Amino acid sequence: MSIRIRLLASIVLCVMCANLGHAQVIEVTPTYGYQFGGKLNYGSNYLKMKDGDMFGITLGYEVQSDYIFEATYINMGTELRIRDRIASPTESRLSDLNVDWFLIGGTRYFGNDKVKPFFGGQMGLSVFSPKNADRTIAPNGLDAITKFSFGFKGGVVVMFSEHVGINLQGNLLFPVQWGGFYVGGGTGGVSSGVNAGTTIVMGGFSGGLVFRLGS
Numbered sequence: 001m002s003i004r005i006r007l008l009a010s011i012v013l014c015v016m017c018a019n020l021g022h023a024q025v026i027e028v029t030p031t032y033g034y035q036f037g038g039k040l041n042y043g044s045n046y047l048k049m050k051d052g053d054m055f056g057i058t059l060g061y062e063v064q065s066d067y068i069f070e071a072t073y074i075n076m077g078t079e080l081r082i083r084d085r086i087a088s089p090t091e092s093r094l095s096d097l098n099v100d101w102f103l104i105g106g107t108r109y110f111g112n113d114k115v116k117p118f119f120g121g122q123m124g125l126s127v128f129s130p131k132n133a134d135r136t137i138a139p140n141g142l143d144a145i146t147k148f149s150f151g152f153k154g155g156v157v158v159m160f161s162e163h164v165g166i167n168l169q170g171n172l173l174f175p176v177q178w179g180g181f182y183v184g185g186g187t188g189g190v191s192s193g194v195n196a197g198t199t200i201v202m203g204g205f206s207g208g209l210v211f212r213l214g215s
Contacts, residue, residue: 024061024214025212025213025214026060026061026062026214027061027062027211027213028058028059028060028210029208029209029210030055030057030208031056031057031058031167031206031207032056033206034051034052034204035078035203036051036203037051037052037202039200044085045084046083047080047081047082047094048080048081048082048091049078049079049080049099050078050080053077054075055074056072056073056075056101056206057073058070059071059072060107066109067106067109068108070104070122071104072101072102072103073101073102073103074100075098075099075101077097077098078098079096079097080093080094080095080096080097080130081094082094082137092134092137093134094133094134094138094142095131095134095138096130097129098128098129098131099126099128099129100126101126101149101151102126102127103122103124103151104124105120105124107153108120111156116158117155118169119152120152120154121151121152121153122150122151122153123148123151125148126175127144127145127146128147130143148175149175150174151172153169153170153171154169155167155169155170156168156169159212163213164209164210164212165209165210165212166207167206167208168206169205170203170204170205171203171206172203173204174202175202
Protein backbone atom coordinates (compact mmCIF):
# COMPACT_ATOMS: atom_id res chain seq x y z
CA MET A 1 0.00 0.00 0.00
CA SER A 2 2.96 2.36 0.54
CA ILE A 3 3.51 2.62 -3.24
CA ARG A 4 -0.11 3.72 -3.70
CA ILE A 5 0.21 6.34 -0.97
CA ARG A 6 3.43 7.68 -2.53
CA LEU A 7 1.60 7.97 -5.85
CA LEU A 8 -1.15 10.04 -4.24
CA ALA A 9 1.44 12.21 -2.52
CA SER A 10 3.15 12.86 -5.87
CA ILE A 11 -0.11 14.05 -7.42
CA VAL A 12 -0.76 16.45 -4.56
CA LEU A 13 2.87 17.69 -4.73
CA CYS A 14 2.44 18.57 -8.42
CA VAL A 15 -0.59 20.71 -7.60
CA MET A 16 1.32 22.36 -4.75
CA CYS A 17 4.15 23.30 -7.11
CA ALA A 18 1.64 24.92 -9.45
CA ASN A 19 0.26 27.07 -6.61
CA LEU A 20 3.34 28.37 -4.85
CA GLY A 21 1.81 31.82 -4.52
CA HIS A 22 -0.89 30.49 -2.23
CA ALA A 23 -0.36 29.70 1.45
CA GLN A 24 0.43 26.02 1.60
CA VAL A 25 -2.17 24.07 3.58
CA ILE A 26 -2.06 20.28 3.37
CA GLU A 27 -4.67 17.92 4.78
CA VAL A 28 -4.04 14.25 5.57
CA THR A 29 -7.17 12.23 6.38
CA PRO A 30 -6.98 8.49 7.16
CA THR A 31 -10.47 6.96 7.30
CA TYR A 32 -12.25 3.75 8.23
CA GLY A 33 -15.86 2.86 7.53
CA TYR A 34 -18.44 0.62 5.93
CA GLN A 35 -19.12 0.29 2.21
CA PHE A 36 -22.32 -1.13 0.80
CA GLY A 37 -21.99 -3.55 -2.08
CA GLY A 38 -23.97 -3.76 -5.29
CA LYS A 39 -26.01 -6.14 -7.36
CA LEU A 40 -25.82 -6.78 -11.10
CA ASN A 41 -28.78 -8.52 -12.72
CA TYR A 42 -28.50 -10.32 -16.04
CA GLY A 43 -31.83 -11.79 -16.99
CA SER A 44 -33.18 -13.78 -14.05
CA ASN A 45 -29.64 -14.27 -12.71
CA TYR A 46 -27.40 -11.95 -10.73
CA LEU A 47 -23.97 -11.22 -9.33
CA LYS A 48 -23.82 -9.63 -5.90
CA MET A 49 -20.97 -7.88 -4.14
CA LYS A 50 -21.53 -8.03 -0.39
CA ASP A 51 -21.14 -5.12 2.01
CA GLY A 52 -17.76 -4.82 3.69
CA ASP A 53 -15.36 -2.75 5.75
CA MET A 54 -13.26 -0.14 4.02
CA PHE A 55 -10.24 1.96 4.84
CA GLY A 56 -8.64 4.80 2.98
CA ILE A 57 -6.46 7.86 3.01
CA THR A 58 -6.97 11.25 1.41
CA LEU A 59 -4.22 13.79 0.73
CA GLY A 60 -5.49 17.30 0.08
CA TYR A 61 -4.04 20.65 -0.86
CA GLU A 62 -5.88 23.95 -0.43
CA VAL A 63 -5.70 25.64 -3.84
CA GLN A 64 -7.66 28.60 -2.51
CA SER A 65 -9.62 29.37 0.64
CA ASP A 66 -12.09 26.52 1.35
CA TYR A 67 -11.31 24.74 -1.95
CA ILE A 68 -9.29 21.53 -1.62
CA PHE A 69 -7.70 19.47 -4.39
CA GLU A 70 -7.58 15.82 -3.27
CA ALA A 71 -6.15 12.44 -4.14
CA THR A 72 -7.84 9.47 -2.44
CA TYR A 73 -7.11 5.77 -2.06
CA ILE A 74 -9.83 3.43 -0.74
CA ASN A 75 -9.63 -0.33 -0.17
CA MET A 76 -12.59 -2.64 0.37
CA GLY A 77 -12.46 -6.37 1.08
CA THR A 78 -15.63 -8.31 0.38
CA GLU A 79 -17.15 -11.40 -1.23
CA LEU A 80 -18.61 -11.93 -4.69
CA ARG A 81 -21.72 -14.12 -4.85
CA ILE A 82 -23.69 -15.49 -7.77
CA ARG A 83 -26.99 -17.02 -8.71
CA ASP A 84 -27.06 -18.46 -12.19
CA ARG A 85 -29.64 -20.94 -13.45
CA ILE A 86 -26.91 -23.03 -15.11
CA ALA A 87 -23.74 -22.48 -13.10
CA SER A 88 -25.28 -22.02 -9.65
CA PRO A 89 -29.09 -22.29 -9.39
CA THR A 90 -29.01 -21.14 -5.76
CA GLU A 91 -26.99 -18.18 -4.52
CA SER A 92 -23.47 -19.19 -3.55
CA ARG A 93 -20.03 -17.73 -3.03
CA LEU A 94 -18.12 -17.17 -6.27
CA SER A 95 -14.90 -15.64 -4.90
CA ASP A 96 -13.34 -13.29 -2.42
CA LEU A 97 -13.05 -9.80 -3.84
CA ASN A 98 -10.64 -6.94 -3.19
CA VAL A 99 -11.58 -3.51 -4.54
CA ASP A 100 -9.07 -0.64 -4.84
CA TRP A 101 -10.20 2.89 -5.69
CA PHE A 102 -7.79 5.55 -7.00
CA LEU A 103 -9.54 8.92 -7.22
CA ILE A 104 -8.73 12.59 -7.69
CA GLY A 105 -11.13 15.47 -7.25
CA GLY A 106 -12.08 18.52 -5.28
CA THR A 107 -13.91 19.45 -2.10
CA ARG A 108 -15.66 22.69 -1.16
CA TYR A 109 -15.83 23.62 2.52
CA PHE A 110 -18.57 25.75 4.04
CA GLY A 111 -19.16 26.95 7.60
CA ASN A 112 -16.53 28.38 9.91
CA ASP A 113 -13.06 27.49 11.18
CA LYS A 114 -14.41 24.98 13.73
CA VAL A 115 -17.33 23.25 11.96
CA LYS A 116 -16.92 22.75 8.23
CA PRO A 117 -19.67 21.02 6.21
CA PHE A 118 -18.35 19.95 2.83
CA PHE A 119 -19.28 18.50 -0.54
CA GLY A 120 -16.96 17.04 -3.13
CA GLY A 121 -16.66 15.12 -6.38
CA GLN A 122 -14.03 12.65 -7.59
CA MET A 123 -13.12 10.52 -10.57
CA GLY A 124 -10.54 7.85 -11.31
CA LEU A 125 -10.20 4.08 -11.48
CA SER A 126 -11.49 1.12 -9.51
CA VAL A 127 -9.71 -2.25 -9.63
CA PHE A 128 -11.75 -5.39 -8.85
CA SER A 129 -9.46 -8.29 -7.98
CA PRO A 130 -11.16 -11.64 -7.33
CA LYS A 131 -9.24 -14.40 -5.57
CA ASN A 132 -9.90 -17.90 -4.27
CA ALA A 133 -12.60 -18.43 -6.90
CA ASP A 134 -14.90 -21.43 -6.59
CA ARG A 135 -13.53 -23.65 -9.36
CA THR A 136 -16.71 -25.72 -9.50
CA ILE A 137 -18.45 -22.59 -10.83
CA ALA A 138 -15.55 -20.87 -12.61
CA PRO A 139 -13.04 -23.58 -13.62
CA ASN A 140 -10.71 -21.05 -15.26
CA GLY A 141 -10.78 -18.64 -12.34
CA LEU A 142 -11.59 -14.93 -12.63
CA ASP A 143 -9.34 -12.13 -13.82
CA ALA A 144 -8.99 -8.70 -12.26
CA ILE A 145 -10.76 -5.88 -14.09
CA THR A 146 -10.25 -2.11 -14.03
CA LYS A 147 -13.12 0.33 -14.49
CA PHE A 148 -13.45 4.09 -14.83
CA SER A 149 -15.26 5.38 -11.74
CA PHE A 150 -16.56 8.59 -10.27
CA GLY A 151 -18.12 9.57 -6.99
CA PHE A 152 -19.55 12.19 -4.69
CA LYS A 153 -19.17 12.76 -0.99
CA GLY A 154 -20.56 15.01 1.69
CA GLY A 155 -20.20 15.43 5.40
CA VAL A 156 -18.64 17.58 8.06
CA VAL A 157 -15.21 18.25 9.54
CA VAL A 158 -15.08 19.35 13.17
CA MET A 159 -11.75 20.91 14.15
CA PHE A 160 -10.57 20.35 17.74
CA SER A 161 -7.68 22.71 17.19
CA GLU A 162 -6.07 24.58 14.33
CA HIS A 163 -4.38 21.40 13.11
CA VAL A 164 -6.43 18.37 14.25
CA GLY A 165 -10.08 17.50 13.67
CA ILE A 166 -12.47 14.68 12.86
CA ASN A 167 -14.05 13.87 9.50
CA LEU A 168 -17.51 12.27 9.22
CA GLN A 169 -18.81 11.61 5.72
CA GLY A 170 -21.02 9.63 3.41
CA ASN A 171 -20.11 8.73 -0.16
CA LEU A 172 -21.59 7.45 -3.39
CA LEU A 173 -19.24 5.59 -5.75
CA PHE A 174 -20.09 4.71 -9.34
CA PRO A 175 -17.96 2.08 -11.09
CA VAL A 176 -18.89 2.48 -14.75
CA GLN A 177 -19.81 -0.72 -16.57
CA TRP A 178 -19.06 -2.86 -13.54
CA GLY A 179 -19.18 -6.51 -14.49
CA GLY A 180 -16.91 -8.88 -16.32
CA PHE A 181 -17.45 -11.70 -13.83
CA TYR A 182 -20.42 -13.28 -15.57
CA VAL A 183 -20.28 -17.04 -15.43
CA GLY A 184 -22.33 -19.11 -17.84
CA GLY A 185 -22.72 -22.66 -19.05
CA GLY A 186 -23.61 -24.63 -22.13
CA THR A 187 -23.11 -27.99 -23.80
CA GLY A 188 -19.36 -27.66 -23.31
CA GLY A 189 -19.67 -27.08 -19.56
CA VAL A 190 -19.35 -24.05 -17.33
CA SER A 191 -17.12 -21.20 -18.49
CA SER A 192 -16.32 -17.69 -17.36
CA GLY A 193 -15.23 -14.38 -18.81
CA VAL A 194 -18.27 -12.94 -20.59
CA ASN A 195 -18.49 -9.21 -19.86
CA ALA A 196 -22.00 -8.09 -18.88
CA GLY A 197 -22.47 -5.09 -16.70
CA THR A 198 -23.72 -1.59 -16.12
CA THR A 199 -23.04 1.36 -13.87
CA ILE A 200 -23.99 0.63 -10.28
CA VAL A 201 -24.13 2.81 -7.19
CA MET A 202 -22.22 1.91 -4.04
CA GLY A 203 -22.93 3.97 -0.94
CA GLY A 204 -20.96 4.05 2.27
CA PHE A 205 -19.95 6.05 5.30
CA SER A 206 -16.69 6.59 7.13
CA GLY A 207 -14.91 8.60 9.77
CA GLY A 208 -11.36 9.56 10.53
CA LEU A 209 -8.98 12.14 11.88
CA VAL A 210 -7.98 15.21 9.89
CA PHE A 211 -4.45 16.53 10.18
CA ARG A 212 -4.21 20.06 8.76
CA LEU A 213 -0.64 21.16 8.15
CA GLY A 214 0.51 24.67 7.31
CA SER A 215 -1.42 27.91 7.48
